[in-house]
Amino acid sequence: MLTVRDLCVDITGSDGRRVRVVDGIAFTLGKGETLGVVGESGSGKSMLALSIMGLLPAVAHASGEILLQAENLLTLSEQQLCGVRGKRIGMIFQEPMTALNPAQRVGTQIAEGLIVHAGMSRSDARARAIELLERVHVPQAKQRVDAFPHELSGGQRQRIGIAIALALRPDLLIADEPTTALDVTVQKEILDIFDELVADLGMALIFISHDIGVIGRIADRTLVMLNGKEMEQGPTVRVLRQPSADYTRTLLAAMPRRTRGHLVAGSLEKQP
Amino acid sequence: MTQASLPAIDAAPRAWFSGHLRLATGGLITFLFVAVALLALVWTPENPNRLRILQKLKEPLTSGLLGTDHLGRDVLSMLMAGAFNSLSISALSVIVGMSIGTALGVAAAARRGLFEAVVMRVCDAMFAFPPILSAIMVGALLGPGALTAILAIGTFMVPVFARVTRGAALQIWAREYVLAARMAGRSGVSITAVHVIPNIASHIIIQAAIQLALAILTEAGLSFLGLGVPPPTASWGRMLADSQTYLQLAPWLALAPGLAIAFAVLGLNLLGDGLRDLLDPRRRMSV
Numbered sequence: 001m002l003t004v005r006d007l008c009v010d011i012t013g014s015d016g017r018r019v020r021v022v023d024g025i026a027f028t029l030g031k032g033e034t035l036g037v038v039g040e041s042g043s044g045k046s047m048l049a050l051s052i053m054g055l056l057p058a059v060a061h062a063s064g065e066i067l068l069q070a071e072n073l074l075t076l077s078e079q080q081l082c083g084v085r086g087k088r089i090g091m092i093f094q095e096p097m098t099a100l101n102p103a104q105r106v107g108t109q110i111a112e113g114l115i116v117h118a119g120m121s122r123s124d125a126r127a128r129a130i131e132l133l134e135r136v137h138v139p140q141a142k143q144r145v146d147a148f149p150h151e152l153s154g155g156q157r158q159r160i161g162i163a164i165a166l167a168l169r170p171d172l173l174i175a176d177e178p179t180t181a182l183d184v185t186v187q188k189e190i191l192d193i194f195d196e197l198v199a200d201l202g203m204a205l206i207f208i209s210h211d212i213g214v215i216g217r218i219a220d221r222t223l224v225m226l227n228g229k230e231m232e233q234g235p236t237v238r239v240l241r242q243p244s245a246d247y248t249r250t251l252l253a254a255m256p257r258r259t260r261g262h263l264v265a266g267s268l269e270k271q272p
Numbered sequence: 273m274t275q276a277s278l279p280a281i282d283a284a285p286r287a288w289f290s291g292h293l294r295l296a297t298g299g300l301i302t303f304l305f306v307a308v309a310l311l312a313l314v315w316t317p318e319n320p321n322r323l324r325i326l327q328k329l330k331e332p333l334t335s336g337l338l339g340t341d342h343l344g345r346d347v348l349s350m351l352m353a354g355a356f357n358s359l360s361i362s363a364l365s366v367i368v369g370m371s372i373g374t375a376l377g378v379a380a381a382a383r384r385g386l387f388e389a390v391v392m393r394v395c396d397a398m399f400a401f402p403p404i405l406s407a408i409m410v411g412a413l414l415g416p417g418a419l420t421a422i423l424a425i426g427t428f429m430v431p432v433f434a435r436v437t438r439g440a441a442l443q444i445w446a447r448e449y450v451l452a453a454r455m456a457g458r459s460g461v462s463i464t465a466v467h468v469i470p471n472i473a474s475h476i477i478i479q480a481a482i483q484l485a486l487a488i489l490t491e492a493g494l495s496f497l498g499l500g501v502p503p504p505t506a507s508w509g510r511m512l513a514d515s516q517t518y519l520q521l522a523p524w525l526a527l528a529p530g531l532a533i534a535f536a537v538l539g540l541n542l543l544g545d546g547l548r549d550l551l552d553p554r555r556r557m558s559v
Contacts, residue, residue, distance in 0.1 A: 083457070085454070085457065093451070101447075101471065104470075116458060
């Protein structure tokens, strides 16, 4: 469904110098599959996500191919990209507080895409927003739909972010460090929701994180990045058990020993 | 360590109280100012333009509450009528400056690039001119009058609002919900209307209150120089200018408009500061 070939992103600085932040990344992703992208801060993970969405800053330039069902997203105009974003690709952000407009009720924010893209009436969009809130396990969805973001907890706000991304039932979901700002118990609940979405709705998921433990919990395949380059790619279990790159080994070694043991054992159990 | 932390704990309620006291005092003075200005539309103790030469330069309480000027006009009535003129010209100037400045500021933040650079450099150039000097230039072009004062003061406010709104709007454009709105297919204009302006409204309101105080001061300055509303319309600045000749003989003629200007500006400044404390989350947290 999604094929990325030789993707490079260059950023031109104010002094005119170009810096390559994503360098020759390639992968394929099928329906119902989850790709985990892991790497330290500044490794180019978020730039990779933004280039797929066509939301790179003006100073960045992407080259290569991003084929979404055989259509190269890098050749589309801004207007054509507007049709793709939200409708076929949804995105979930890291910080649930800044991902929601504090001046708007959450129901209005979920309904935005439904009204703009799907041409739904306000009442239909509201009813669909309540359905989506139930889908992401927000308690008392009928009341919560009229809440402002500051009235919700961090975990609930992230669920709202997922509901917004899900509104138009996109084929591909990109989650950019969606659990980083959450505490561990809420993290688990959010990961469970992602599991459900991939299993029930057959969405493809790109899950970006700097936490290899979270990636091991959710991803079928893992791409390890450093300085914009691919260090290693393969089935998550293989990457965790038999890492071929030194950097992956460093990432694994940085985890507490017991967590690492549990993670590798847990991943093995997921193998058919 | 303990001693150092004690004053901070004690300071919190005091700061909260002083913040709210500022807002309440500013709000009360501004309310009185607006009420007197509106009352002048329907009632003044005397006709502010009525000349009574035989009653000229009467001391306060001998003829009217605040006495009479060199032409026998009632000072209190002139002060009340002047309040309306001062407020209406200042408010219209702020509306002109706020509308154009905000539109330019949010457009610069939305479009970036060359448009932003041009807008901000023009604003820098406008800052280089003192408002009174700009007003004299506009006055020379259009002749003295209310419109001249409104245009001159309003033009001077444009770069202030443009800078404030651009800075605040750039912060909002960096938020992820704006990215989400772009993903949802919203245009730049739509994002500005739905996401940016509602989230920078508090900055605009605070700035409007502060600029209204400056506008009153500038309007009085223009009237003092003869570039404000033409006679016989009452104006605080011209009352001050007229009182110069009689400063030793009738000091109340200068004191009345001088104190009125000072109180109006004080009230609006306190209101602006109080609103900033109330609406700015960072200051609210520090309080």
